[in-house]
Amino acid sequence: xxxxxxxxxxxxxxxxxxxxxxxxxxxxxxxxxxxxxxxxxxxxxxxxxxxxxxxxxxxxxxxxxxxxxxxxxxxxxxxxxxxxxxxxxxxxxxxxxxxxxxxxxxxxxxxxxxxxxxxxxxxxxxxxxxxxxxxxxxxxxxxxxxxxxxxxxxxxxxxxxxxxxxxxxxxxxxxxxxxxxxxxxxxxxxxxxxxxxxxxxxxxxxxxxxxxxxxxxxxxxxxxxxxxxxxxxxxxxxxxxxxxxxxxxxxxxxxxxxx
Amino acid sequence: xxxxxxxxxxxxxxxxxxxxxxxxxxxxxxxxxxxxxxxxxxxxxxxxxxxxxxxxxxxxxxxxxxxxxxxxxxxxxxxxxxxxxxxxxxxxxxxxxxxxxxxxxxxxxxxxxxxxxxxxxxxxxxxxxxxxxxxxxxxxxxxxxxxxxxxxxxxxxxxxxxxxxxxxxxxxxxxxxxxxxxxxxxxxxxxxxxxxxxxxxxxxxxxxxxxxxxxxxxxxxxxxxxxxxxxxxxxxxxxxxxxxxxxxxxxxxxxxxxxxxxxxxxxxxxxxxxxxxxxxxxxxxxxxxxxxxxxxxxxxxxxxxxxxxxxxxxxxxxxxxxxxxxxxxxxxxxxxxxxxxxxxxxxxxxxxxxxxxxxxxxxxxxxxxxxxxxxxxxxxxxxxxxxxxxxxxxxxxxxxxxxxxxxxxxxxxxxxxxxxxxxxxxxxxxxxxxxxxxxxxxxxxxxxxxxxxxxxxxxxxxxxxxxxxxxxxxxxxxxxxxxxxxxxxxxxxxxxxxxxxxxxxxxxxxxxxxxxxxxxxxxxxxxxxxxxxxxxxxxxxxxxxxxxxxxxxxxxxxxxxxxxxxxxxxxxxxxx
Numbered sequence: 001x002x003x004x005x006x007x008x009x010x011x012x013x014x015x016x017x018x019x020x021x022x023x024x025x026x027x028x029x030x031x032x033x034x035x036x037x038x039x040x041x042x043x044x045x046x047x048x049x050x051x052x053x054x055x056x057x058x059x060x061x062x063x064x065x066x067x068x069x070x071x072x073x074x075x076x077x078x079x080x081x082x083x084x085x086x087x088x089x090x091x092x093x094x095x096x097x098x099x100x101x102x103x104x105x106x107x108x109x110x111x112x113x114x115x116x117x118x119x120x121x122x123x124x125x126x127x128x129x130x131x132x133x134x135x136x137x138x139x140x141x142x143x144x145x146x147x148x149x150x151x152x153x154x155x156x157x158x159x160x161x162x163x164x165x166x167x168x169x170x171x172x173x174x175x176x177x178x179x180x181x182x183x184x185x186x187x188x189x190x191x192x193x194x195x196x197x198x199x200x201x202x203x204x205x206x207x208x209x210x211x212x213x214x215x216x217x218x219x220x221x222x223x224x225x226x227x228x229x230x231x232x233x234x235x236x237x238x239x240x241x242x243x244x245x246x247x248x249x250x251x252x253x254x255x256x257x258x259x
Numbered sequence: 260x261x262x263x264x265x266x267x268x269x270x271x272x273x274x275x276x277x278x279x280x281x282x283x284x285x286x287x288x289x290x291x292x293x294x295x296x297x298x299x300x301x302x303x304x305x306x307x308x309x310x311x312x313x314x315x316x317x318x319x320x321x322x323x324x325x326x327x328x329x330x331x332x333x334x335x336x337x338x339x340x341x342x343x344x345x346x347x348x349x350x351x352x353x354x355x356x357x358x359x360x361x362x363x364x365x366x367x368x369x370x371x372x373x374x375x376x377x378x379x380x381x382x383x384x385x386x387x388x389x390x391x392x393x394x395x396x397x398x399x400x401x402x403x404x405x406x407x408x409x410x411x412x413x414x415x416x417x418x419x420x421x422x423x424x425x426x427x428x429x430x431x432x433x434x435x436x437x438x439x440x441x442x443x444x445x446x447x448x449x450x451x452x453x454x455x456x457x458x459x460x461x462x463x464x465x466x467x468x469x470x471x472x473x474x475x476x477x478x479x480x481x482x483x484x485x486x487x488x489x490x491x492x493x494x495x496x497x498x499x500x501x502x503x504x505x506x507x508x509x510x511x512x513x514x515x516x517x518x519x520x521x522x523x524x525x526x527x528x529x530x531x532x533x534x535x536x537x538x539x540x541x542x543x544x545x546x547x548x549x550x551x552x553x554x555x556x557x558x559x560x561x562x563x564x565x566x567x568x569x570x571x572x573x574x575x576x577x578x579x580x581x582x583x584x585x586x587x588x589x590x591x592x593x594x595x596x597x598x599x600x601x602x603x604x605x606x607x608x609x610x611x612x613x614x615x616x617x618x619x620x621x622x623x624x625x626x627x628x629x630x631x632x633x634x635x636x637x638x639x640x641x642x643x644x645x646x647x648x649x650x651x652x653x654x655x656x657x658x659x660x661x662x663x664x665x666x667x668x669x670x671x672x673x674x675x676x677x678x679x680x681x682x683x684x685x686x687x688x689x690x691x692x693x694x695x696x697x698x699x700x701x702x703x704x705x706x707x708x709x710x711x712x713x714x715x716x717x718x719x720x721x722x723x724x725x726x727x728x729x730x731x732x733x734x735x736x737x738x739x740x741x742x743x744x745x746x747x748x749x750x751x752x753x754x755x756x757x758x759x760x761x762x763x764x765x766x767x768x769x770x771x772x773x774x775x776x777x778x779x780x781x782x783x784x785x786x787x788x789x790x791x792x793x794x795x796x797x798x799x800x801x802x803x804x805x806x807x808x809x810x811x812x813x814x815x816x817x818x819x820x821x822x823x824x825x826x827x828x829x830x831x832x833x834x835x
Contacts, residue, residue, distance in 0.1 A: 150545050154551055154552075159424070159553040162555065164553075164659065165658035167666060169665075213337055222542075224537050230656055232424075233652075235368075235372060235536075236559065238536060239369060239372040239373055239532075242536075243528060243532060248296065251300065254520070255296035255299060
């Protein structure tokens with residue numbers, strides 16, 4: 001201790017302290033930072049197969065080493081979750097240029113998707129595909145999920161995820177057919193216009209709560225057919241079509257005779 | 260005489276001797292109601308209102324109009340343990356724990372939408388057929404006020420559950436009230452009892468919704484129906500239908516059965532909708548909290564035009580600061596001036612048209628819409644503007660469902676709001692005039708039969724079959740309104756006439772309404788047409804000269820009034 005105290009006015013002491021502080025911050029960051037760079041159990045063969053698929057199907061836009069091109073982002077460090085979301089929902093490979101990539105029947109099967117994900121994950125660490133436990137709706141709290149969904153998601157996706165319009169032809173898609181894994185991955189990676197909700201923003205448990213809330217909606221509406229859950233405009237259409245339609249038909253029947 | 264008959268007769272006699280009700284029942288039972296489907300539209304509104312009262316009575320048994328906070332515990336997983344107002348919690352209890360509660364709530368809400376839909380449709384029927392003309396202008400105003408009260412009832416009821424969506428609506432209302440210059444902020448504090456949302460608005464809306472507004476509606480419905488009885492019902496033009504009679508069936512037994520049956524039809528349609536189609540699922544929106552606004556947030560259909568106007572109005576550059584005070588034209592214009600204009604035009608239309616025509620006669624035979632081209636075109640133009648505003652209020656859903664850019668939709672609709680009504684006006688007016696010309700053509704030359712006849716000299720003609728007298732009457736009975744003549748600016752001694760400028764303005768308005776018109780065929784014109792087209796008649800001896808003479812006799816004389824040959828069909832009551 002005495003030795004340190006004696007040297008505390010040494011002219012290199014501030015530099016040393018700075019170096020120590022930087023090292024400490026770095027270490028703390030490494031420990032505390034949200035890191036989903038997960039357990040890559042993928043084998044080398046998977047990575048190789050994924051690379052081959054990537055070269056054949058993705059490299060035209062994203063570059064041969066996934067470094068990105070004009071208009072197509074670099075995929076280094078996007079992680080397996082992003083690849084899994086984009087490829088398994090059919091958004092990638094993209095079919096046409098448009099305001100945003102539309103979901104379509106996926107081009108690759110489960111195994112190929114996993115191989116692509118393994119390859120991209122091998123280029124740099126990023127969010128991993130969530131485990132079955134992380135996305136299990138049964139373990140979530142739907143009421144908390146509803147509160148989170150209302151404040152974070154509903155302004156684009158609508159009150160229960162029926163979707164909504166964004167500017168210039170972009171849109172927030174309907175979540176009715178999204179799997180729990182896709183919902184989790186979308187929050188984690190922020191595809192297209194969607195912001196990233198990382199684990200510091202919405203914790204993994206809260207993500208599961210949101211999944212539980214959306215899963216609740218699949219039971220259907222207690223009031224009968226949901227009319228697309230698009231709100232009062234849907235109701236307006238049906239009151240005119242069914243309500244006024246049936247009643248005017250009845251009125252024509254009742255009034256038909258002498259006129 | 261059976262016991263039942265004796266008992267009934269005895270009761271009736273007892274009542275009659277003490278109240279003199281017999282005469283009223285007798286008169287009422289013989290009241291004639293004309294047959295036409297469009298005369299039942301108002302009944303849909305009346306029956307929806309009755310159903311609203313029945314279901315609303317049920318709902319008040321369970322609803323708690325309070326903004327006090329409680330924690331909900333109930334069967335709905337997504338709301339269990341959430342803090343919310345008592346109003347919202349009681350709506351959830353009512354929906355999920357009270358037997359039949361959700362059905363009642365849904366019937367009530369569907370009935371509210373249907374109430375407004377049928378009022379608007381009924382109003383369109385009255386407008387397009389000219390049923391608002393003398394002596395029914397007052398009743399038009401009563402109906403107009405009923406429509407406004409219907410809007411108020413819908414709005415106050417929609418806001419009661421205190422969910423996010425209706426709270427957003429209240430927030431917009433708050434903004435609209437505040438946009439009114441000078442008094443706006445005071446009025447907002449007055450309405451909400453302090454800063455929005457406060458704790459008073461739900462109880463206040465509740466009192467309005469279940470007491471004040473339905474009371475006023477009930478009273479005005481009474482007045483509306485009383486005036487219908489007083490004026491007697493209008494009827495469409497047809498054989499035997501004049502300005503002095505009503506052709507139809509008596510209230511008892513025919514219309515008691517028809518109208519009574521129709522009540523159950525309306526109730527069954529509403530029960531079907533309430534039982535199978537979700538409406539206003541407040542559990543999706545959650546308890547009100549001023550921060551969240553979800554995508555797809557729209558009001559019920561009758562308020563959607565206001566939402567549309569707000570969505571169309573450009574925001575940039577429309578907020579002016581005058582002497583340190585903000586004038587929010589971006590809210591004031593779409594939410595106060597647009598509806599103000601629409602409602603003023605609707606309320607005053609009958610008076611404007613009467614002023615422009617100078618017509619002081621009573622009208623009990625309805626106009627065919629084609630015979631009033633400017634009126635029909637004005638109505639279609641108003642509906643077109645209304646339709647553009649509805650589309651604007653739905654712009655986000657149009658964007659997602661048809662895959663177009665919401666920005667483009669808004670830009671296109673901004674232009675259409677001004678262009679579409681003008682195009683609709685011109686097109687409709689031309690269509691009406693075209694249809695009138697077609698009527699003239701038919702009356703003068705008859706139906707095309709497709710029979711081609713060759714004469715000995717080689718000429719080919721198509722045989723036309725003259726109209727029968729009923730067909731002809733429908734096309735020639737109406738009296739065209741001609742524009743008012745403007746007297747000269749100076750009298751015979753060269754002195755400027757008082758009121759000339761007002762008259763000139765009135766004549767201009769009158770020309771706008773009545774200058775373009777197609778006059779119905781006169782008997783002289785018909786006779787002339789028949790004589791030069793005589794070979795048509797020659798080739799069709801089955802519709803020969805004798806029919807023609809009869810038909811001419813049934814055409815009204817040139818300057819108005821009644822057909823010379825009185826055609827009477829069906830039971831008719833004299834007007835008195």
